[in-house]
Amino acid sequence: AKDHSIVGACLDCILNLIESLVEYFNYYAYIQVAIYGKSFCNSAKDTWSLVKACGIDAIVNDDFIGTVLGFGIFLCGAVCGVIGYVVTSNGGLAVQHIAIITTGSCIIGWVFMIVATEVISSGVATTFVCLAEDPAALARTKPELFEKIQRVYPQVRFV
Numbered sequence: 001a002k003d004h005s006i007v008g009a010c011l012d013c014i015l016n017l018i019e020s021l022v023e024y025f026n027y028y029a030y031i032q033v034a035i036y037g038k039s040f041c042n043s044a045k046d047t048w049s050l051v052k053a054c055g056i057d058a059i060v061n062d063d064f065i066g067t068v069l070g071f072g073i074f075l076c077g078a079v080c081g082v083i084g085y086v087v088t089s090n091g092g093l094a095v096q097h098i099a100i101i102t103t104g105s106c107i108i109g110w111v112f113m114i115v116a117t118e119v120i121s122s123g124v125a126t127t128f129v130c131l132a133e134d135p136a137a138l139a140r141t142k143p144e145l146f147e148k149i150q151r152v153y154p155q156v157r158f159v
Contacts, residue, residue: 031122031129047129054132065124069117073110080109 032043084105088098131138131149139146 027125028129031126035126035129050129050132054135065121069121073113073117076113077106077110081106 026044028047029040029044032038032047033040036043038046081102085098085102088101093101135146138149
């Protein structure tokens with residue numbers, strides 16, 4: 001029985017890894033669908049090939065925007081919860097009502113911040129895909145940003 005649980009745990013780990021990779025690259029494939037109107041399967045293949053060919057995978061791997069935005073989401077929820085508590089605690093409400101309002105305020109703050117930060121996250125991902133597709137466009141329109149990217153990521157092949 002012990003051998004079966006080890007094999008099961010290994011298989012579960014491998015399946016979770018595959019699922020994470022598929023979700024990760026689906027995100028970038030949808031960008032190709034939105035920009036070029038390609039089919040999803042072609043977009044997924046093209047995005048993967050493009051990212052690997054240009055060396056942009058180093059930039060994508062260094063993308064900490066999700067961590068930063070996640071911290072912002074948490075902070076916004078906490079601030080909204082504190083505001084909800086402060087506003088309701090002096091109103092003579094029962095503890096249960098204060099707890100419900102505080103929790104509700106926290107959840108509302110999280111939801112609004114998740115929606116707002118998704119725009120930023122999508123913009124960053126789109127920038128990665130567009131940089132891989134046509135780096136000369138970034139060099140023309142934002143030469144300072146292009147130079148910084150070249151300086152930080154010299155291994156990236158800009159064509």
